[in-house]
Every structure is written in C-alpha cells, then in structure tokens.
Amino acid sequence: MPGDAFPTVTVLDHGPPDRRFDVVVLADGFGAHELDAFAEAVRAFVAELLATEPFGLLRALVNVHRVDAVGPGTSVLDGRLVTVDEDAALRLARRHVPDADAVLVLANREEYGGSAGSVACLTRHPWAAALAVHELGHAAFDLADEYGHEGRHPGPEPSRLNVTLERDPARAPWAGLAGTGCVEGGDRYASGVYRAQATCRMRTLGEPFCVVCAREIRRVLLLHARGEGRTAYTDISPSPKRVVGDRFDEA
C-alpha cells in the first residue's frame, strides 16, 4: 500500500530530528485491533535500548518514532531469519519520518527470529527487544557479529571494526583502548578471528556492548547530535580502522 499514511507517534522525543539519531519502528502484519500490542512491543524496545549503554547515557540524542501501519504482513520467515523488503520499509519509514536514521520492522509473528541489512527486522518473540538492540548494531552502526560457532575464518580482514584477523592486541584496530585484548572467535567463526572483549551484545543477547562497539555507537550518535549524522543507510560509512597508526590506519 505504497501511498498510505499511517498515524505516527514519537514515543521518545528529545528534539529536532536533524540533530538527533532517529529510530523508526514500523508495524508489519498488524491489524487495527492489534496496535496496542505493537505499542507495547515498542515500549519494551525503548526500555531495553535505554537500559543498554551507551544509549542510556546518551538518551538525549535519541528519538524513537512508531508508525502504526496496518495491513497484511510482508515478512518472510526462513529458519531464524525474518526478512522484509528493505527498500519498501525504508520508503515507508521516510514518508512518515523524513529524517529516519535507523529503521526497525516489528513483524507480527510469534517465532524467534530477526535479521539486519539496511533495516533491522524482528518478531514479537519475548527476546525481541534484546535482539532488536543487537540488530540495530548491525543495521545502523555496521557492527559485526562477535559470536562464532564453528570453523576457521577464511579472511580477508573483515571491514567491520569490532572483529579482526589480527591476533596481537597491540596491532588490533582497538589497540590502546583500555580493557581490550584479542579474544578468539567472532564474525560467526570459532577461530582465526578476534574480538576485543569476552562478552558483547553483538555476541550474547543478555550482555552489554563491549567497549569497541560502545565507542562506535557513541561516535555515530555524537555525529547526529552535531547535525553531521547523515542517514545511516546512505552515506554513514563505518569508522576507519585506525587508533594505531600502522597498517590499520586506513583513514
């Protein structure tokens, strides 16, 4: 229903969208009588987001908008992967919130699942709020998964700044950052790839972000606060891998 306009509610309002990081949550597959459940799920997401640093401390830089879209579901379930037409979701979000910086689709499904490309997609599973913040890490901050179940990383060096093939902490992208090292496993591989700390929201849903991910999220939020945060999907590029001035200095 490309031309439809739906009620839009700003559930977390911290100021002008051109100087804030604006998250837009779209309903997908909800009937008019189910919008209370959608609103409740968005409240749970906001509570989880603000309980997760650095979003909590920097909450004054974040707006959250809810688009009460009604209509048949468009999400596709494949195992634990729940996806939508990302271009359609982006168009719908921007039609309602032109300054949308991150788009999250909440699919009216009970199964556990999610995904993130340029938009994050979730179901109404009880873990959805925790998973939503993880998927937002992918979609809006270009962070890699830090879990790894099996296999050796085939290379090349990942472009995402929270994982590396470098095993020497002094040469890792996060070298010099307090509390970091090189912990094996990440980017979905068990070995041959390293992350900065043992735990992170990009590895385990119940955990906070590691210091590397938190630093990148903070950087992007601050860019938005200065009015320099261009829309995450078009032209915010991932942080160059610098910190140390050696071969990771691609700036």
Ligand SMILES: [Zn+2]
């Ligand atoms: Zn991390």
